[in-house]
């Protein structure tokens with residue numbers, strides 16, 4: 001694909017024992033899907049700062065120990081924008097998840113993750129995150145519900 005611009009995004013997966021926290025996206029890109037928390041990195045903030053801010057804005061949790069464990073690139077056929085998504089995780093956080101205008105948070109058992117209502121790429125890389133692996137991947141989508149090709153490696 002011929003990329004003409006990149007958007008830098010964050011995605012935060014919070015773990016607690018054998019549960020992970022996902023949010024139902026209520027509006028905007030990916031609405032109707034369960035996902036981690038995140039969004040665009042803003043000018044003047046680091047990627048880590050962007051991840052922390054989105055976690056706070058979208059479900060009212062704070063964490064000072066987010067660790068970057070994955071880098072995912074997403075492209076959509078006939079769209080020149082490449083989404084460079086930095087994936088963070090932590091099992092240490094403060095606060096209770098709270099519903100916001102953007103997300104409705106819910107804990108899921110790690111063996112009962114709602115992959116059917118998530119982005120199609122999640123079922124490839126989320127198990128790696130859960131196993132404590134670091135990873136790097138590329139996914140080419142056609143529309144939102146079909147992957148044309150992908151590449152995923154552990155680091």
Ligand SMILES: CNc1ncnc2c1ncn2[C@@H]1O[C@H](COP(=O)(O)OP(=O)(O)OP(=O)(O)O)[C@@H](O)[C@H]1O
Nearest residue numbers: 009010011028029030037038039040074085119121
């Ligand atoms: C294509 N396959 C994908 N698989 C898994 N996750 C994906 C994804 N594509 C995008 N994502 C995530 O979806 C969020 C969008 O964020 P998005 O709402 O656009 O950002 P932000 O909150 O800044 O938006 P607005 O300010 O409302 O424009 C952000 O976490 C991003 O990492």
